[in-house]
Amino acid sequence: MDVADPRRLALVRQRESQRNRIGIIIIIVNMINLRHSAQEVSRRLADRVESVCLRLLPGGSRKGAEWLTGDVQGGQGQSLKVQLSGEHAGRWRDWAEEGRHGDLLDLWAAARGIPLAEAFREAKEYLGMLGPEPATASPRKYQAPPVREQAGVIPVAEEGVVMRYLQLQRGLDPAVVRRFGVEGLPSAGALVFPCHAPDGTLVNRSYRTAPGPNESGLGARKRVWQDAGCAPSLFGWQALPKSAWEKRTVLLCEGQIDAMTWTQWGVPALSVPNGTGAAWIDHEWDQLELFDHIYLSFDMDGAGAENANRVMQRLGRHRCLLVKLPHKDANECLLQGCTADDAEHWIAQARPPQIHKLLLGQELHQRLMSELEPKPEPFTLDFLRVAWPHQGFYFRPHELTVWTGAYGQGKSTFLNFVALNLLSQLSHTGVFMASMEMRAESTLRRLTTTYFQEPATPPHAVTFLEKFGTRLVFADVVGYISQDLLLEMMMFSFQRHGVQHFIVDSLMRVDGLEEEFAEQGRFMNRLQEFAKETGTHIHLVAHPRKSASGQRQDRLEIKGSSLIANNADNIVAISRNPEKDALRRDNKLTPLQDASLHDTEIRVEKQRENGWLGMVPLKFFPRSSWYEKAS
Known part of the structure; x- marks a missing residue:
């Protein structure tokens, strides 16, 4: 049969169309697979709470509306209680140990003795939520950061030029700076921001020159870079408090100094890597998937808004909340005299992104009140009027x-x-x-x-x-x-x-x-x-x-x-x-x-x-x- 034969061309096009449809289906399945939030997984675990308790705490027993056991290892006793029904189904607390509480995803991690990210994956597998493996290219391989000569690095603990700059010129508390492990590199006139994985492994370093007096040893011209070939990781995992994981809430900002500023105000924060690329989302996806609420505090300018929009599209608009600041970024707000109380107010006022025509019922209060008011009879012809408002035909507005x-x-x-x-x-x-x-x-x-x-x-x-x-x-x-x-x-x-x-x-x-x-x-x-x-x-x-x-x-x-x-x-x-x-x-x-x-x-x-x-x-x-x- 000739290649140009119409029947053969039609068959080829049909097969291409089928392949395209299959490709689209695979993409959709992968998107669905990636979009399961920790909140959703926790909710589904709560739907089968007693089965989960039997699986994680087999030594416990049911008593009324609670599952009772001695501890997260299922030991003897009744101090650990899991709610089996009602609006708090799946919530648990160990009354014998301060601070031991959470939902069933937390319980899964505690009972198994594994990180929350691994518990999240196991729970999804248990619930049948993993689906097929994503049809993507092989994950990129990153190298470990190079070993630095300690003689050339200035630890912050020495209260040297790095600490003086961050404390005097950026308003940061020395305790917060030490918590993030910031260092100095005089040979490059730069600050060193070590980026760790949540388990403490060093995965990258970010560098930033900082203006200052000539005798400080810090450079006068701002420049940013990272260790070559290393993973594009978020800065601040090592300083993230336990409460951030428990509440599944974190703030993302655009600068390491801003992340430290937010932390100083009592708001757990991470900084995205330098630049506006999104490779860090792929690298950090498994960790960020565990957070149900992600505050975005990007620079208050056009570039910051565009960057925030790109991040929301990837992470999911449903769990992102936009923070508005009175100045360009968090550290500038700090230098202008803003306090932790101000930061608490900005967080409270943060709102999810506006989806055109999507409103909560409570946002319709005034419109509902107007709707409930008695309406004047709209125009109609005399012979179409019967008995307003329930009989007859009327030419109403909005119709x-x-x-x-x-x-x-x-x-x-x-x-x-x-x-x-x-x-x-x-x-x-x-x-x-x-x-x-x-x-x-x-x-x-x-x-x-x-x-x-x-x-x-x-x-x-x-x-x-x-x-x-x-x-x-x-x-x-x-x-x-x-x-x-x-x-x-x-x-x-x-x-x-x-x-x-x-x-x-x-x-x-x-x-x-x-x-x-x-x-x-x-x-x-x-x-x-x-x-x-x-x-x-x-x-x-x-x-x-x-x-x-x-x-x-x-x-x-x-x-x-x-x-x-x-x-x-x-x-x-x-x-x-x-x-x-x-x-x-x-x-x-x-x-x-x-x-x-x-x-x-x-x-x-x-x-x-x-x-x-x-x-x-x-x-x-x-x-x-x-x-x-x-x-």
């Missing part, structure tokens, strides 16, 4: 109404009647009309005729425009209009002319929607978003599928995607009275029947707010295009 009905049944004529009543009854409301099936001046002539209930004349037109001309806005387009242009016109009309009602006639005159069902759904979403954000009402004409002559159409027969009906707040169908039309066609309509039978039917097929549905019979006066309720 989208779809008008449907077969060709020639009077949809456009009725919407002209609605527009005229809006202008007449609401003195401050503007109306936007996009009737791509008719010229703007023709629509204006019909509105004038309906208003005066007689054929329009030039004097009528002058009077009509004087009365309503500044509140009536037209899209001067015949044929097709793009979504973007239509919505741009609508937004301008809302902002500049105070338009509250938008009439779009019709959906199929919006370019690109005729046979594109998915695009129809997206357009409906855009209209809904517009109505909800502006508090306006949108009237959209949607034609029905072809049906037998004289047959009434309903919401299920709208032409196009089902998303049109699904995304509408209201659906109203307009049709002539088929029985009366049949009599007229057969020349059997008597004057008595003409007077007694209604001409038009308005059927409310959907109304999301109050659920009221119904049919309203109307009399139609062709000379003026006026409607009245049939008796």
